[in-house]
Amino acid sequence: MTIDRNVTILGTGSFLPGAPISNDDLEKLVGPLPADVLAGLQVQHRHWMIDPAAGDHHISNSRMAEAAARRALEQAGVSPEEVDLIVVSTASPEFHLPTAGSYVQEHLGLERCAVIEVRAGCVGAVQALDIAFRQLADGTHTTALVIGTEAISPILAPSFLGRDPDMVRMRDRLTLYNFGDGAAAVVLRGGGDAEGATRYGYVNACMGGRRAPGMRVVGGGTDRPIHEQLQRKRLMEITLDASGVAKYGPQIFVTALRELLDKSGLRLDDVDAVVLPEGNADYFSREFEEAGLSHADFDSLQAKIVENLADVGATGSPAVLLALDAGLADGRIRPGHTVVLLAIEASRYVFTGMAVRWPAEIR
Structure with a gap:
């Protein structure tokens, strides 16, 4: 892909x-999970x-987001006043709007x-x-969070x-043991003389158009009249089709x-690190051969995976x-x-991926 800047x-x-x-802390609050289920989740701590x-x-x-942003800005040596684009992702905002x-x-x-x-x-x-990346590359903005x-x-x-x-239901315990809160941020800049990040490719697709959702956050939306929602046992809850x-x-x-490797023109051997949200969770660690990944590629992939699910949960x-x-902090990415x-x-069985060459120098 050609990047203008x-x-x-x-x-x-x-x-x-x-x-x-x-x-152990959680067990005292919500009851235990079966040992095999807990091992499959692989989460040991969450915040x-x-x-x-x-x-x-x-x-x-938003305060968690601010805290992560300030830490990223400090590491980057960039003041907040230099930021002209903020792009935030969340499924749990404080308000629908703003x-x-x-x-x-x-x-x-x-x-x-600019805020997106x-x-x-x-x-x-x-x-x-x-x-x-796109808005910095085309010159629309200069510094992004x-x-x-x-x-x-x-x-x-x-x-x-x-x-x-x-008395806590087992299906509720599954989500309670699985999920955690937190925020993380990246600072990017377009233009200048510093060596940039070569972006090899990007992919994005939803593969669940004909499948029931694998996970839903139900309540607080417009699926039912509000008076009907208020009659539910819980106004909001997470349902998971494990x-x-x-x-x-x-x-x-x-x-x-x-698809990402094909789009990027890369082979798995060319990749140094594969950063995942939950790379070693049970449902991502089995049945790969049936899905079309060879034993050799699976073994190669395992040595490259970067994830911290055990420490933070599914966030x-x-x-x-x-x-x-x-x-980056522990040297798995250099x-x-x-x-x-x-x-x-x-x-809804969505995937997205980006391949980049990390900068030769990181402040």
Whole structure:
């Protein structure tokens, strides 16, 4: 793909609210999961923006986004005033309107800048990166903040607060043990003399047009009259088709990886790191051969995967950027690496991916 202007990745940052909540901590609040199910999830800790015991909010979605953004800006050596584009992805905003991105703008003290919001889960941050790359490359904007942020715990809280842990439904425990909150950000700049990030390709597709959703966040929308929604046991809840995701997930993953490599003109051997929201989760670690990935490619892929699911849980929008920031911090991603950012979202079996050569120097 031809890029009109140089686009440089200047820095990354992340924010996780509160102290980590271990599986032992969670068991006391919501009851246990069967050992085999817990092992399949592979989540050991997660962070919630709520007080797990009382449900009070310690921070908001947009404040988490601001915190991650400030850390990314500090690493990049960029002041907030230099930002002229903010692209935010979230599926859990504080309000339907105004957008969460406009609140990030307010928190950063910016009277005016462009704000774009993507309503998505795991795939959203990579979609947001693509938007920023394009608008920096064509000269529409100069300095961009791309943020993935998610506040899932407030939606989960009604399923266990004030209840005997033994009375919490098993399907609710599955989501409670799975999900976490957080935010992550990337700073990019177009133009200038610094060595830019060569973008090899981008892919994006929804493969669930003829399938039932793998995950839904129900309530608070316009699917039913509000008086009917208020009669539900819970105004909002997350439903997850775990068996459907386990069965169809590998096919989505293999399709996404193949299409991105083809679009980018890369072979798997050319790639140094594959950043995923949940690369070693059970439903992404089995049935790959049936989905069309050879044993050799599977083994090669495992050595390149960068993810941090065990430490943060399934976080939706910030997941890929949280893993990216962690991979940079611990040296799994290094200057000059060819990096694949690949996200799979169960909601409607969506995938998106971007392949870039990481800058030779990162501030």
